[in-house]
Amino acid sequence: MTAAVVVAARRTPVGTAGRALGVVTVDRLAAHVLRAVADDIGERAAAPVDDVVLGNCMGPGGNIARVSALAAGLGEEVPGVTVDRQCGSGLAAVVQAAQAVVSGDARLVLAGGAESASTAPIRAHRSLEGAGEPVPYARAPFTPAEFGDPEMGEAAEALAAARHVSRDRQDAYAAASHARALAAQRAGRFDAELVPLTELGADDRPRALRESVLARMPAAFVPGGTVTAGNSCPVSDGAAAVGVVADELREGRPGLRVVAGATVGCDPRLPGWGPVPAVQRVLHQAGAKMDDVAVVEIVEAFAGQVLAVTDALGLDPLGGDAARVCPDGGAIALGHPWGATGAVCVVRLFSRLVRGGAPAGTLGLATAAVGGGMGVAALVEVVR
Template sequence: MSAPVVIAARRTPIGTAGKALRDVTVDRLATPVVAAVVDDVWPLGAARGVDDVVLGNCLGPGGNIARVSALAAGLGEGVPGVTVDRQCGSGLAAILQAGQAIRAGDARLMLAGGAESASTAPQRSHRVPPDGGEPGPYDRAPFTPPEFGDPDMGAAADALARARGVTRERQDAYAAASHAKALAARDAGRYDAELVPLGEVTSDDRPRRLAPAVLARMPAAFVPRGSVTAGNSCPNSDGAAVVALVSDGLRGGRPGLRLVAGAVVGCDPRLPGWGPVPAVRRVLRDAGVTLRDVSAIEVVEAFAGQVLAVTDALGLQPLDRDAALVCADGGALALGHPWGASGAVVVVRLFSRLVRGGAPAGTLGLATAAIGGGMGVAGLFEVVR
């Protein structure tokens, strides 16, 4: 078996739905990032050829977005593609799937990631509604059967924050900190090397300074008298992220992130935001390490309350002691949450923080996301030089 190694990682700027990238379809988001990653791994791609492209997507138009994007990027007719849907964990799940193909010896060079265009996602309609009513559009497919509650993610985040005692004040403080980190990272140029501009769109459009007094005045967004608001939640977003994974023997001395362990696990469908807790615990156990051994953690920040519930359970203090460990340059609260891409965005961020940032060989990084329907996904990576 050969260990898979991420040797290139890029993403688009992330746009809030209806704003900077509102006219860009999901395949057109993915295509330039696929092409940029292929350019980054040249001449390995010329010598070996890409074996497959695996992209996550949740609410796109259907069809095989990965194949469309691979052809549009000029990879050639012989390069296939597969599109996977594991909801908000799709991008990271796609990377784990690509890594499994390399570890099994079925591939040596894979592209993986995700893409989502909330702006152009089509409305969906039942021709024959399940309840026998009149045909009409519906908001989303079910995450679970009805008897499991099938909560929307916002209401579920509110329930998780309440169950775990995460206060509104802490949620607002975490959201403000995420935006402040993102602004500092953008100003310092720490996003520059990972970004693939789309026309005139060259930077993420959401990060801003959030005043505590403004956050405190925002009403509950999902549950009456709840603690989750528009201010401490992520926005629906547009964007794409892709990485290149190779077998360790093919990387030719290039630095990268070796995939040490990955896991997708189930949890209570009524509290889907809890999923990262068992997923992280499993990858740490499988790798024989603890969180104290990890130098960088990236969590898909769908909701501040959900992130804090997870980090509390894992013994982390992202508002204090571990502020430079967890989402050190901000996360989805500040950048945005393009559902099918976000799990890959956190791997791109790990690559920038650790590989581009010059971390020594052996440094460990962790990426994780919660998933609708009651699941969690996590990947543990190690810097190789």
């Protein structure tokens, strides 16, 4: 059985919704990074692109992966499929691509995710009576009503309370995420992975934040709560993609072998818990322990949710594991284009481990929580 290896990884800068990327549609965001990954692989690819798998949550439909593949100039013979696992969509797309390669159904797949919150369509229910104006709605349900169907901010508040994650720790984590992202920008650690788009050549969100400023921000979702706009991610636009090939086709190119991937369900009322059982499953599948993992990239939707998960996994991102958990900052600092961020985590692992010169055998982990009560995780290993 062959192995699936990520041999190229790129992303657009992440833009705050309504700003620099606000006029770029989701298919154009995706096409931009697909073209860059295809060019990175170039003529060294010993096989044509067999498929394009893209995550997306809020786009117009119409199979964005196929539209993007055509817009990227990959050829009429290259199909595409769009995956919706909400905030885990981009990571789930990479896992699905790896599964296709391992099974032998494909030899080269481009995978990732894209989201344009700025241009996402406004949705409305048709009148069931056949008369009257359509009724706008903010989102589709994550669960049936009897399962609570919480808003993500409210669910993050509930998880932080259930796991006793204090406001002080949440604000400290948010400040650290921004500080790490700013340090990475200054050191050029994002440069090789970025594909500039329109006037945006770098992520526009990271800023210097003091915990004292964050401490003054009011609760955003639950009166008297601990989750604020300052310790949560912003609504964002962006895209990311990777090239996944069969190991025998990489021809000495370094990359990340996908060791294991998993998607699991959890309590729909506490969807932020999903990474815990997902990570536990991939580690069990691989016969590995958390101490074996060099870098963990988790989708930072809310600081309270990240800390609840890392506490459960035995990680201390504000102490001894600061260099392991989102070491260059995460979605709180960079932004969270929902369908893309899971793939951004894989791009970040590629930069930290492959571009960063980690030795063969080094392990990395990407994980995301999913609305509706799910978790997605992937364990990868450096190959040289």
